[in-house]
Amino acid sequence: xxxxxxxxxxxxxxxxxxxxxxxxxxxxxxxxxxxxxxxxxxxxxxxxxxxxxxxxxxxxxxxxxxxxxxxxxxxxxxxxxxxxxxxxxxxx
Numbered sequence: 001x002x003x004x005x006x007x008x009x010x011x012x013x014x015x016x017x018x019x020x021x022x023x024x025x026x027x028x029x030x031x032x033x034x035x036x037x038x039x040x041x042x043x044x045x046x047x048x049x050x051x052x053x054x055x056x057x058x059x060x061x062x063x064x065x066x067x068x069x070x071x072x073x074x075x076x077x078x079x080x081x082x083x084x085x086x087x088x089x090x091x092x
Contacts, residue, residue: 005032008040015041015076016053016083024077028070038069045080052081 007030014023027033042064045057056079057064064072 005035007032008036011036011041011073012044015045015073015080016048017085019077019082021077024073028073033069036069036073038065038067038072041069041072041076045076050081050083053083056080 007027011027014020042057042061045053046061048054067075
């Protein structure tokens with residue numbers, strides 16, 4: 001049976017709700033880190049229900065798209081506003 005990593009959802013949860021640098025370090029050192037796609041991170045953030053998150057992502061999209069995944073993740077941790085709702089909707 002093939003294993004699919006759910007790390008992308010943990011990364012999104014950390015970006016939007018927890019904002020924890022220890023979790024960031026654990027994620028980037030995880031063996032499944034290669035499965036995290038900056039395309040999916042940016043796609044989710046650009047379609048966020050929160051207008052501030054959407055605007056920040058869309059205003060900086062070109063720059064963010066060119067960043068390596070680890071730097072993008074840290075930038076999002078520092079610049080995306082924290083949300084109160086911890087529910088992350090899956091991308092269909």
